[in-house]
Amino acid sequence: DKLGIALVGLGYYSTDLLAPALQMTDKCYLAGIVTGTPAKAEQWKKKYNIPDKNIYNYQNFDSIANNPDIDVVYVVLPPSMHREYVVRAAKAGKHVFCEKPMATSVEDCKAMIKACEDNKVKLAIGYRCQHDPNTQEYMRIGREKTYGKPMMIACGAGYVDGRTNHWKQKKALGGGCMPDMGVYALQGARLAVGEEPISVTAQAHVIRPEIYKEVEETMLFQLQFPSGAVAACHTSFGINMNYLQVNYEKGWLKMEPFSAYGGNKGSHSGGLIDFPIKNQQAKQLDEDCLALINGTQLIAPGEEGLRDIRVVEAIYQAAKTGGTVKISS
Ligand code: NAD
Known part of the structure; x- marks a missing residue:
């Protein structure tokens, strides 16, 4: 049924x-x-x-x-x-x-x-990417330390939004680039390292001030992880980008795109990442429903959403103060 x-x-x-x-x-x-x-x-x-x-x-x-x-x-x-x-x-x-x-x-x-x-x-x-085998592969490489510890991550997620009067431009509705496309870049870094960031710095920018009056259009943010890994992430409503790069102690990984609806692919020191996927959202829906039916663990429960929002809050604070903001769990 x-x-x-x-x-x-x-x-x-x-x-x-x-x-x-x-x-x-x-x-x-x-x-x-x-x-x-x-x-x-x-x-x-x-x-x-x-x-x-x-x-x-x-x-x-x-x-x-x-x-x-x-x-x-x-x-x-x-x-x-x-x-x-x-x-x-x-x-x-x-x-x-x-x-x-x-x-x-x-x-x-x-x-x-x-x-x-x-x-x-x-x-x-609805973290559809976590159901994508291409995402799961870069997570595995980090987790299994295939190339040693992840040391440095660069990740960017953005697109050019041509709309001028949409909730994504309104603070009261939860707009802003950071919570929207920014969570993809944040997920890219978090999932590649397999740890939670302990501190952040960030810089907010606006390219089109006539449209972005209340929220940031672009955010650059830097994450520091407990193992010493660092990440430079970028997100924007005014720039097209979709990439993840990881440098490990003994190797590298590059994906482009890394968080699209389909066609995520890349390569690493020892091979390619290019798993076929029929429909990402259908896979997400089926896997989440199967977990409900069987009473097993969901891939991305509410706690996973909370982990990102905790970092998003710290990023906004860091952008506002210009300083480093520590994150306590
Ligand atoms: P959208 O603006 O196209 O749709 C929003 C819907 O909410 C509209 O049907 C609108 O009528 C309705 N709505 C009800 N009350 C509203 C109000 N007060 N103001 C504005 N709209 C109101 O947005 P969307 O792109 O479909 O995004 C909806 C959600 O889905 C967001 O949380 C977004 O981040 C998420 N989303 C996720 C992905 C993904 O890949 N997982 C992709 C796109 C959007």
């Missing part, structure tokens, strides 16, 4: 990536939607054959508690709204998938984890 998933927020990522992926999954299917736009409800209902009883708006969403068709609520809203909808889904007794960035503060992440624990439901964060 497939788990029924309800998508909350029918914007770009739900429309272009998650709904199509849910047509390829074995362990789950698109059972319901939650939207504030009646016209979208009509479109989706026809396109995906969703019964009226599985269509909700933001006001009647909590009554999803009484709907046995829905096993998982997948929150795909602007980041500032993640906490509210994860908590409401948990209180409705549904397992929750939540898009990255998990939330806009450590406090919110902790409240989301607690709400899921209190209601005995699971929480997974």
Whole structure:
């Protein structure tokens, strides 16, 4: 039996990536939607054959508690709204998938984890790359010390966003490049080293001040790890980049792209990284649903989202003060 998933927020990522992926999954299917736009409800209902009883708006969403068709609520809203909808889904007794960035503060992440624990439901964060065998390969090389300890990492994630009036440009909705594309660069460094950073420095920049009035358009950040490894990371809404480079004691690794939806590939001192993957989001959805069905560990639970947001908070503080900010776990 497939788990029924309800998508909350029918914007770009739900429309272009998650709904199509849910047509390829074995362990789950698109059972319901939650939207504030009646016209979208009509479109989706026809396109995906969703019964009226599985269509909700933001006001009647909590009554999803009484709907046995829905096993998982997948929150795909602007980041500032993640906490509210994860908590409401948990209180409705549904397992929750939540898009990255998990939330806009450590406090919110902790409240989301607690709400899921209190209601005995699971929480997974939409870190699709962690389900990609190409990511798992650079993680393995670091973990197994194939080339000795990772010493220095460079990682960049960015794209040119042409929009001028979107939540990504609004502070109150959780915009800014750091929590959005920045978490990919942060994940690249964290996963390559296999440790949590202990201190950070950072510099925020704006290339187009007429568009980025409230949030950073670009962030450069540097991470120091307990083993002595250091990382220089870059992220931007104004520059195209998608690469990871790791220099180990006795070797190197380069991936480009490292965090795309598909086609992640690279090479290292002793070979190539180029695992085929049919659909990253379908793999993520199936693996997370299988973990729910079997009661096994999720690849990226709420705690993993919290680890990133803890560093994001420190990065903002470092950019503001110009100093080094220590991170306590
Ligand atoms: P989007 O702007 O295209 O969609 C956001 C949706 O939220 C829209 O349907 C909008 O109507 C709805 N919404 C409800 N209340 C809103 C409000 N007050 N203000 C603005 N929108 C509101 O955004 P998106 O690109 O689909 O991103 C949604 C989430 O998915 C974000 O958390 C984002 O970081 C994440 N995302 C993840 C990936 C990934 O690769 N994992 C890719 C893209 C987006």
